[in-house]
Amino acid sequence: MTDYINRPLYIEKIKPFIGKSLIKVLTGQRRVGKSYLLMQLKELIETQEPGTQIIYINKEQNEFSFIRNSDDLLKYIMKNVKGKEKVALFIDEIQDIESFEVTLRDLVTRKNYDIYCTGSNANLLSGELATFLGGRYIEIKVFGLSYAEFLVFNEIPDSVESFKDYMKFGGLPYLINLSNEIQVAYEYLTSIYNTILLKDVVARFNIRNVKFLENLVEFLADNISSIVSSKKISEYLKSQKINISTQVVIDYLGYLESSFLIFKVKRTGIEGKKIFEIGEKYFFEDVGIRNAIVGYKAADIHKILENIVYLHLRMAGYSVTVGVEGRKEVDFIAQKAGDKIYVQVAYMLTNEETVNREFGNLLEIPDNFPKYVVSMDEISETSTYKGIIRMHIKDFCFRLVTNPDLNLQKQSINW
Structure with missing residues (x-):
């Protein structure tokens, strides 16, 4: 059990997209609180949709160091999905996974995946990558504390x-x-x-x-x-x-x-x-x-x-x-x-x-x-x-x- 402080400025922006077939991407500088927002969203879904399976990946933790590219990512997800109708996928610091967009585009088209991720790179969703995802994402910029x-x-x-x-x-x-x-x-x-x-x-x-x-x-x-x-x-x-x-x-x-x-x-x-x-x-x-x-x-x-x-x-x-x-x-x-x-x-x-x-x-x-x-x-x-x-x-x-x-x-x- 860990205390956190709610940041409604961001949670309220994300709420309309919960459960939708869009990739929710939280971008911002390191240590501005993206990971805690991801955990708040995880808790919100666990509370409101108890039948949803949660898969959480944090690329800053050693236990996920083996996930280096899109193939590793897809294998890990498929191995851990338990056949539930709805899956909420959370990936922290996704820019550290090479070609992550390939797996995300695959999953978002399956309709039963609710996807959230964070990134510390302003170019994460620029140019060809944005075109590749074909408008299937929403970006929320996260700042330090107001x-x-x-x-x-x-x-x-x-x-x-x-x-x-x-x-x-x-x-x-x-x-x-x-x-x-x-x-x-x-x-x-x-x-x-x-x-x-x-x-x-x-x-x-x-x-x-x-x-x-x-x-x-x-x-x-x-x-x-x-x-x-x-x-x-x-x-x-x-x-x-x-x-x-x-x-x-x-x-x-x-x-x-x-x-x-x-x-x-x-x-x-x-x-x-x-x-x-x-x-x-x-x-x-x-x-x-x-x-x-x-x-x-x-x-x-x-x-x-x-x-x-x-x-x-x-x-x-x-x-x-x-x-x-x-x-x-x-x-x-x-x-x-x-x-x-x-x-x-x-x-x-x-x-x-x-x-x-x-x-x-x-x-x-x-x-x-x-x-x-x-x-x-x-x-x-x-x-x-x-x-x-x-x-x-x-x-x-x-x-x-x-x-x-x-x-x-x-x-x-x-x-």
Whole structure:
């Protein structure tokens, strides 16, 4: 019997597809909680459909190391199926099984298989693989803890101090089992970072220049929220006496994205009519890992806040770009199902120049979609200025991903 904490943000997304002839694929960075979500789904099916046979495979456990390819996978499943009408199949870290898609496509066409799997590779369902599966899958992107989940996991109140802890430590769930000493937390986060780099980048893509890769990650960690380009990165590295071509930088950035360590955010015209091919922002999947790499410094707080807001917009299901019009920039244009919001992120609105910049860019946008300025200023309640909504960042993040009909609560699970 192991305690886990329910994450309804994801479970509710998956529920409509339970029992359907679709492969449910949970993708995300290592240690964001995909395995626990898989176990929650396993328990849910055991409770609601007691006649269903459960087959569970975890490729991170040695007992399943013999399953190396699609043939091994199919043999194991066929050997263990007990003739029941319904089979629920759970596979954790499926990318470690070569040609897994061959077996999954076979099983999903048999109609009596309800299939769930997780993967730590953004390219898991891209290109030819997606075509091969022929639309028979649904992908659910899993992130680290939202600020609201962070409060529940740590059993702490919603407060500015709690949000500051979230800024320092990030949202990897296992941190609740460690002391809140920053050195202990960052040692754990560094170990996760090293695992991601070595297993999901170096080994997967046969990287030889590991030192350059590490330098690239440090550069990105230092420059979250800044507009950068592969050319700019290449020029910076040359100034550090590291001679790397622009194409190699582009390739390595793609490898890091595929591991979910970072996200690339493109720039678009504020009215959405133009996409800029050169220059984008990069954010980390987990600000705790980012802080463990380059340190948590007061001078970086605005960058970290922008990273957190970006993550919460993505958690809420928005597609996100950076808005640009001439010399003016809107931090985020977020769109979902025909809706759109604009968000400016500031640390503190301490002077008139900052106020004019953050509000002025939004005031010039000629549409009626909601516009927000979010900051760490002490704000007792949400207010508006010329139609622009002003909120504390913690409140914005909290409300963005919570739903009053959902219940964040601790439950138990049978392993």
